[in-house]
Amino acid sequence: LVLSTFQSSSRNVDYAAVELDGSVHVVSGHVVSGHVEVGDGLEFGSDVDDEAFKAAMRVLAAGVVMVTTWFEGRPWGLTISSCCSVTVEPPQILISLRSSSVSCREINRGRRFGVSILGARQKPLAELGAAVGVAKFIDDYCNDQEALRSPMIEGALYHLDCSVASTHSVGDHSVIIGRVLNVVFAPRGATDRDPLLYFDRSFWTVGRQL
Numbered sequence: 001l002v003l004s005t006f007q008s009s010s011r012n013v014d015y016a017a018v019e020l021d022g023s024v025h026v027v028s029g030h031v032v033s034g035h036v037e038v039g040d041g042l043e044f045g046s047d048v049d050d051e052a053f054k055a056a057m058r059v060l061a062a063g064v065v066m067v068t069t070w071f072e073g074r075p076w077g078l079t080i081s082s083c084c085s086v087t088v089e090p091p092q093i094l095i096s097l098r099s100s101s102v103s104c105r106e107i108n109r110g111r112r113f114g115v116s117i118l119g120a121r122q123k124p125l126a127e128l129g130a131a132v133g134v135a136k137f138i139d140d141y142c143n144d145q146e147a148l149r150s151p152m153i154e155g156a157l158y159h160l161d162c163s164v165a166s167t168h169s170v171g172d173h174s175v176i177i178g179r180v181l182n183v184v185f186a187p188r189g190a191t192d193r194d195p196l197l198y199f200d201r202s203f204w205t206v207g208r209q210l
C-alpha cells in the first residue's frame with residue numbers, strides 16, 4: 001500500500017512511503033499511477049546509512065544523567081543521555097543501556113538503580129562515567145544517603161531512586177523501565193542549577209531562554 005510519494009529534486013528518482021507487513025518503509029524507484037516500480041537502487045528504511053543516523057542524533061541536544069548502582073559493594077556510575085519520563089501515575093522513567101555493560105548487568109541483578117541528573121559543574125564526573133573500558137567506581141562523588149537504595153551523586157540537580165519495573169531487550173541495548181521510589185532535591189544556589197547538556201559531541205549548558 002503506497003501511503004505517499006515525493007520526488008527528489010536533485011536525483012531523477014521518486015520516493016514513496018509504503019506499508020509492508022504492518023510497518024512503513026521508504027523506498028526509491030519510480031511511481032507510476034500510484035504504484036511503485038522499484039528502480040535499481042531499492043532503498044528500504046532499514047538500510048539507512050549509519051553515519052547519517054548518527055549525524056542526525058548528534059544534533060538532538062540532551063540532558064546528561066549518571067545511572068548509579070552497586071558493584072562489588074561500592075557505588076558505580078555510567079553516563080547516559082537516553083533517559084526520559086514515561087508516566088506520572090505511577091512515576092516511571094526509561095533508560096537505555098548497552099546490555100553487556102556492568103551497569104546493566106548489576107541493575108538487572110539488584111533490581112535497583114538511581115538516576116542523578118547532572119549539573120554543568122559535573123562535567124568531569126560525566127567524562128569519567130563515559131570513559132570506555134575503565135572502572136567507574138564513584139565513591140568519591142557520592143552523598144551518604146542511607147535511606148536511598150541507590151548511590152546519589154553529591155551536588156546533582158536531582159536524584160531519582162528507582163526499582164526495576166521491567167526490562168526490554170532491543171538489539172544490543174536493554175530498555176529499562178524504572179519505578180521512581182524517591183525524588184531527592186538538593187537545594188543549592190541559583191547559579192549551581194545549570195544543567196549539563198550534550199550536543200554535537202560536546203558538553204554544554206543552557207544559553208538563553210527563547
Ligand SMILES: Cc1cc2nc3c(=O)[nH]c(=O)nc-3n(C[C@H](O)[C@H](O)[C@H](O)COP(=O)(O)O)c2cc1C
Pocket residue numbers: 064078079080081082083096097098101102129130131132133134198
Ligand atoms: C553524553 C553521553 C551519553 C551517553 N548515553 C548513553 C546511553 O544512553 N546508553 C548507553 O548505553 N551508553 C551511553 N553513552 C556511552 C557510555 O557512557 C559508554 O559507552 C560507557 O561509558 C562505556 O563504558 P564501558 O566500556 O565500561 O561499558 C553515553 C556517553 C556519553 C558521553
